[in-house]
Amino acid sequence: MTAAIEARGLRKAFGNNVALDGVDFSIQEGRIVGLIGPNGAGKTTALKAILGLTPFDGELQVLGRNPHRDRHRLMQEVCFIADVAVLPRWIRVQQAIDYVAGVHPRFDRSKAEGFLARTSIKRTSRVRELSKGMLTQLHLSLVMAIDARLLVLDEPTLGLDLLYRKQFYDSLLNDYFDGNRTIVITTHQVEEVQNVLTDVMFLNHGRIALDCSMEHFEARYAEVMVHPEKLVAARALRPIHERQVFGRGVFLFDGIDRTQLAGLGEVRTPSIADLFVALIGPSSGSVQPSVEGTAQQGAAA
Amino acid sequence: MNTVNETIDNDFEPAAPSRMAAVVRPFYWSVRREIWEHRALWMAPLVAAALIVLSFLVNALHLPDNSRVLATVSAEQLHSIATGFYGAIAAIIALTMAVVTFFYCLDALYAERRDRSILFWKSLPVSDVTAVTSKLFVAAVVSPAITFVVIVATQLIILVLGTIIMTAMTGNSLALWPAGATLELTTVLLYSLVAQSLWFAPVTAWLIFVSSWVRRSPFMWALLVPAAIALVERVAFGSGYLASMLKFRNVQDFLETAFAAPGVVDTGTTARSDGFNLHLSVPERLIGAADPLHFLSSPHVWIGLAVAAALVVATIWMRRYREPL
Numbered sequence: 001m002t003a004a005i006e007a008r009g010l011r012k013a014f015g016n017n018v019a020l021d022g023v024d025f026s027i028q029e030g031r032i033v034g035l036i037g038p039n040g041a042g043k044t045t046a047l048k049a050i051l052g053l054t055p056f057d058g059e060l061q062v063l064g065r066n067p068h069r070d071r072h073r074l075m076q077e078v079c080f081i082a083d084v085a086v087l088p089r090w091i092r093v094q095q096a097i098d099y100v101a102g103v104h105p106r107f108d109r110s111k112a113e114g115f116l117a118r119t120s121i122k123r124t125s126r127v128r129e130l131s132k133g134m135l136t137q138l139h140l141s142l143v144m145a146i147d148a149r150l151l152v153l154d155e156p157t158l159g160l161d162l163l164y165r166k167q168f169y170d171s172l173l174n175d176y177f178d179g180n181r182t183i184v185i186t187t188h189q190v191e192e193v194q195n196v197l198t199d200v201m202f203l204n205h206g207r208i209a210l211d212c213s214m215e216h217f218e219a220r221y222a223e224v225m226v227h228p229e230k231l232v233a234a235r236a237l238r239p240i241h242e243r244q245v246f247g248r249g250v251f252l253f254d255g256i257d258r259t260q261l262a263g264l265g266e267v268r269t270p271s272i273a274d275l276f277v278a279l280i281g282p283s284s285g286s287v288q289p290s291v292e293g294t295a296q297q298g299a300a301a
Numbered sequence: 302m303n304t305v306n307e308t309i310d311n312d313f314e315p316a317a318p319s320r321m322a323a324v325v326r327p328f329y330w331s332v333r334r335e336i337w338e339h340r341a342l343w344m345a346p347l348v349a350a351a352l353i354v355l356s357f358l359v360n361a362l363h364l365p366d367n368s369r370v371l372a373t374v375s376a377e378q379l380h381s382i383a384t385g386f387y388g389a390i391a392a393i394i395a396l397t398m399a400v401v402t403f404f405y406c407l408d409a410l411y412a413e414r415r416d417r418s419i420l421f422w423k424s425l426p427v428s429d430v431t432a433v434t435s436k437l438f439v440a441a442v443v444s445p446a447i448t449f450v451v452i453v454a455t456q457l458i459i460l461v462l463g464t465i466i467m468t469a470m471t472g473n474s475l476a477l478w479p480a481g482a483t484l485e486l487t488t489v490l491l492y493s494l495v496a497q498s499l500w501f502a503p504v505t506a507w508l509i510f511v512s513s514w515v516r517r518s519p520f521m522w523a524l525l526v527p528a529a530i531a532l533v534e535r536v537a538f539g540s541g542y543l544a545s546m547l548k549f550r551n552v553q554d555f556l557e558t559a560f561a562a563p564g565v566v567d568t569g570t571t572a573r574s575d576g577f578n579l580h581l582s583v584p585e586r587l588i589g590a591a592d593p594l595h596f597l598s599s600p601h602v603w604i605g606l607a608v609a610a611a612l613v614v615a616t617i618w619m620r621r622y623r624e625p626l
Contacts, residue, residue: 048624051423051424053420054624055622072429073426074426075425079424082417082420086418088413091334098330099334102326103327103425105323
């Protein structure tokens with residue numbers, strides 16, 4: 001397997017504010033990687049560097065090219081949606097299709113028209129007349145009709161309703177992902193991508209806090225709803241995070257054998273969101289009453 | 302890494318003929334996109350032309366006295382009046398277009414940063430060189446071309462309408478057909494538009510550069526910086542060399558460089574006996590005075606083009622490094 005993205009000592013600072021602090025990572029072809037991090041963690045900066053939108057220090061190769069120097073050549077093989085509001089407001093739907101078909105050698109017009117036919121978007125509408133959801137649908141229709149090797153999605157479902165979000169990830173997997181393409185997604189809606197990702201990467205304060213495959217994630221991390229009488233035994237195994245759910249302790253363990261944990265209570269794979277809170281949250285490592293994540297946890301389990 | 306490079310080269314370095322297309326197609330579509338976005342580029346001159354035709358009709362039909370006066374003048378005078386009127390048409394439309402192009406340039410690389418659509422444009426395989434040169438092309442080539450077409454079309458419409466009205470009123474229509482002069486006038490018009498585009502290239506490039514550079518108020522910066530340069534020069538060095546260089550790029554000096562005859566625009570003493578011959582003799586004088594050789598041998602033209610080229614390079618660099626506002 002070859003690397004679609006290879007970063008060595010990738011660094012970017014805005015004055016005294018270090019957005020990326022010399023990170024190393026490598027994303028293999030054919031993976032679907034979730035880049036997760038709190039606001040200001042450096043996600044957007046990393047994506048901008050990958051897409052050639054910003055100069056950077058250190059080494060970065062995307063599909064074998066320097067993205068900032070070779071942006072326009074790279075964009076023949078890379079697609080991205082930076083955020084939902086970037087389509088020019090004056091353009092008509094038909095003009096947007098014509099333009100992308102005109103400049104992009106790997107754009108399949110009939111595919112884009114097929115995606116659009118499933119929506120209620122009119123060809124003669126201007127972008128400014130579309131709702132937020134339609135805007136995203138249009139942008140995704142354009143991008144998914146491009147035969148790209150790398151697709152970068154920055155908060156792709158922001159502003160979409162629940163139905164369309166589900167539909168979006170289904171069609172991303174069924175219509176778009178073919179095992180050869182590489183997809184990088186950043187999102188705050190961690191729960192909805194957990195089953196889509198093959199790899200997950202946590203970014204915090206410009207550094208990588210976690211970089212592993214989902215198989216590895218499932219093997220390594222375990223969450224146990226500990227029986228009240230086993231609390232002391234559970235704490236002896238040094239959980240990386242502990243919280244209270246409905247009066248019961250939920251412990252997160254890193255690299256502890258599951259058979260050993262089974263005696264403490266109910267064992268399951270933690271959600272990415274819970275691990276994220278454990279590793280990056282404001283009081284990571286200490287006991288904190290959980291408010292967020294509790295509701296989703298039931299659904300994820 | 303090597304294997305990645307090889308596959309890219311095999312897949313994406315097409316043979317020579319399509320490499321040409323790979324340059325021309327994005328450029329062509331970038332120019333089309335500019336015209337989609339900036340509809341004023343063709344709507345404003347059309348509106349100006351429509352107003353000219355309308356006011357001509359109102360004037361001819363409501364004030365038939367003018368037409369009767371025309372019927373009594375000599376063929377030579379009539380020729381002069383017609384040419385003067387065609388010149389006025391050209392001036393009005395060209396001026397409209399100059400204003401529209403001025404604001405087009407200030408908006409060119411500013412609006413896409415302000416509304417963040419630069420992220421969409423940059424997500425497509427269109428280089429910064431193509432993006433910047435296509436905008437310059439619109440300002441320096443497409444805009445004069447539209448001006449030319451609209452002016453000639455308006456002149457033809459006026460010619461046809463004038464002939465019909467004159468024939469209806471007087472029975473004498475031939476006098477309004479100074480065909481030779483019209484052709485000469487069209488040639489001079491074409492020459493003026495090309496020369497003007499070259500002469501004002503540094504101004505065009507400066508405006509586009511400002512639009513790629515400033516974070517707000519491109520209009521203010523576009524005017525303030527040259528003013529500041531002139532002021533600093535005056536205060537610090539007591540000289541007015543740069544200031545005179547900047548001041549030199551005006552219409553008067555353009556006309557005197559492109560039309561090598563002193564006083565071609567000296568219209569102050571021209572007869573103003575009626576509304577028609579306001580700029581009566583200017584086009585006629587320009588026809589005789591067009592001097593491409595003098596224009597092209599003027600160092601000012603070439604200095605201007607060199608400045609424009611430098612500004613374009615700077616703009617391309619800006620496009621690569623600037624991010625949404």
